[in-house]
Amino acid sequence: xxxxxxxxxxxxxxxxxxxxxxxxxxxxxxxxxxxxxxxxxxxxxxxxxxxxxxxxxxxxxxxxxxxxxxxxxxxxxxxxxxxxxxxxxxxxxxxxxxxxxxxxxxxxxxxxxxxxxxxxxxxxxxxxxxxxxxxxxxxxxxxxxxxxxxxxxxxxxxxxxxxxxxxxxxxxxxxxxxxxxxxxxxxxxxxxxxxxxxxxxxxxxxxxxxxxxxxxxxxxxxxxxxxxxxxxxxxxxxxxxxxxxxxxxxxxxxxxxxxxxxxxxxxxxxxxxxxxxxxxxxxxxxxxxxxxxxxxxxxxxxxxxxxxx
Numbered sequence: 001x002x003x004x005x006x007x008x009x010x011x012x013x014x015x016x017x018x019x020x021x022x023x024x025x026x027x028x029x030x031x032x033x034x035x036x037x038x039x040x041x042x043x044x045x046x047x048x049x050x051x052x053x054x055x056x057x058x059x060x061x062x063x064x065x066x067x068x069x070x071x072x073x074x075x076x077x078x079x080x081x082x083x084x085x086x087x088x089x090x091x092x093x094x095x096x097x098x099x100x101x102x103x104x105x106x107x108x109x110x111x112x113x114x115x116x117x118x119x120x121x122x123x124x125x126x127x128x129x130x131x132x133x134x135x136x137x138x139x140x141x142x143x144x145x146x147x148x149x150x151x152x153x154x155x156x157x158x159x160x161x162x163x164x165x166x167x168x169x170x171x172x173x174x175x176x177x178x179x180x181x182x183x184x185x186x187x188x189x190x191x192x193x194x195x196x197x198x199x200x201x202x203x204x205x206x207x208x209x210x211x212x213x214x215x216x217x218x219x220x221x222x223x224x225x226x227x228x229x230x231x232x233x234x235x236x237x238x239x240x241x242x243x244x245x246x247x248x249x250x251x252x253x254x255x256x257x258x259x260x261x262x263x264x265x266x267x268x269x270x271x272x273x274x275x276x277x278x279x280x281x282x283x284x285x286x287x288x289x290x291x292x293x294x295x296x297x298x299x300x301x302x303x304x305x306x307x308x309x
Contacts, residue, residue: 017035137151153176154186203229203249211250214261216261237284244280263277
């Protein structure tokens with residue numbers, strides 16, 4: 001096989017077949033013309049993963065490539081010792097020596113945030129934003145002395161709102177072990193320290209998720225969204241939080257469309273008490289003719305709904 005280097009402006013080609021795409025032989029390290037076999041270039045670098053291992057114990061993942069560097073941590077790139085075999089003590093001491101105290105606290109906090117986000121089925125974008133918020137708060141030292149878990153939960157709550165996937169405090173409390181009061185205090189401190197804000201939560205922020213979890217179709221979701229919005233505009237749900245209004249609007253819509261969904265089922269999804277849903281629904285009844293879309297045709301008489309207990 002002949003060998004000849006031919007390139008123009010950094011592009012290699014075969015002089016006899018300049019339009020034919022070349023083939024890279026990573027084993028030999030050559031770039032070859034598939035038509036005539038001419039070796040156009042040599043010393044090709046294989047950019048793939050290295051799968052060799054030099055230990056007797058073959059792990060589940062033979063790749064010797066570590067994770068990407070976390071820009072939120074101050075430490076440089078280091079070599080990590082695996083936890084397999086008799087390496088546990090060496091690994092523990094290596095982590096303690098290589099990671100500073102602040103980085104260890106951040107790693108623990110990021111792990112807490114990731115665990116809570118996984119329980120909420122939150123996206124990676126929400127997790128990343130929550131991590132960034134926590135890092136900023138660590139730098140300002142505004143949350144010193146407060147529960148790390150409460151701080152992580154507050155950062156996750158803010159991140160959900162800023163990423164357009166709002167969650168209620170009740171939902172955040174359900175995935176951690178701290179109280180709503182503790183999360184609320186950390187939440188206020190974060191907003192004050194970072195001079196930021198979150199959008200006011202509206203009933204529409206929950207409607208899509210609640211209706212999906214209740215297996216309601218798109219039409220029912222649109223009607224329930226209109227009912228909730230009109231109830232707020234008509235000022236018939238004064239003093240009720242958006243999540244309660246959303247749950248009551250779904251219940252009202254299910255009754256009007258003759259869909260079999262009880263207040264308990266809706267309450268379990270929305271995190272609202274059954275009695276609260278019934279009370280909010282009854283406060284909507286006097287304005288029933290103004291709440292539904294103009295083209296909506298109920299499957300039951302709205303007048304008959306006043307007799308429901």
